[in-house]
Amino acid sequence: MTTTHYSDAQGNYVGGFADGAQPPEGAIERPAPPRADAVWGGSGWAVPQSPQPTLEEGRAAASMSRLDFAKLALREGWITAAEAKAWVPGNALPQIVTDIIAQHIEGADKQDIAEINALGQLVVNRNDLLLRLLMMSKKVTDAQMDAHFGVAE
Numbered sequence: 479m480t481t482t483h484y485s486d487a488q489g490n491y492v493g494g495f496a497d498g499a500q501p502p503e504g505a506i507e508r509p510a511p512p513r514a515d516a517v518w519g520g521s522g523w524a525v526p527q528s529p530q531p532t533l534e535e536g537r538a539a540a541s542m543s544r545l546d547f548a549k550l551a552l553r554e555g556w557i558t559a560a561e562a563k564a565w566v567p568g569n570a571l572p573q574i575v576t577d578i579i580a581q582h583i584e585g586a587d588k589q590d591i592a593e594i595n596a597l598g599q600l601v602v603n604r605n606d607l608l609l610r611l612l613m614m615s616k617k618v619t620d621a622q623m624d625a626h627f628g629v630a631e
Contacts, residue, residue, distance in 0.1 A: 483510045489518035533624075533631055540604035540627040544568075547602040550626055556616055568597050578611045604629060 481496040484505035491514055492505045501507075508518055516523040531539065542550070548562040551572070557565070561572035571593060579592045596608060603609070604627045613623055624631070 481510075483508050485518040489520075491516055491518070491523075533629070536629040537604045537624065537627075540624075540629045541601045542627060544600050544602060554616075554618075556612065571596055574612060574615065575608060578608060578615065582611060 481494040482501075483494045484492040484501040485508050486492055486502075487504060487506065491508075491511050492501055494510065495501050506518075508523075511518075511523040513525055516525050518524075545566050548557070548566050551557045552559060552562045556574060557572040561570070564570040565572055575596055576593065579589050579596070583589050583592050592608075599606075604623065609623075612618075613620075621631075
């Protein structure tokens, strides 16, 4: 089976046509493009650049493992080595996390659930509420946290 590829007169990829299938009238035969959204530029295919995510989109997508976050928190002095060693395997939360939960969540049952969720969380998301409360308590700026998570402005 032989497939030939075509663009329209403006360079937009029309498709590949095999075994006698006919392209639309006016289509121009081209070599196979790397992707279907490629555009013929006269001497080759150009692939459109993906738009850069907004700062908010970058923050929403940013995360790191609990292990990496525990190491970061230890380096920054937010938690002790003993707390990091207990937190990484999910044995105990750092004191600052339990303090934040106690200060911001009402009711022992809801606090227990929040602690269980925090212990079970294997990935720390940049926009996580507990992380944002930690940032506030340690006076960490959004720009500093963005740098830790690799979020570019």
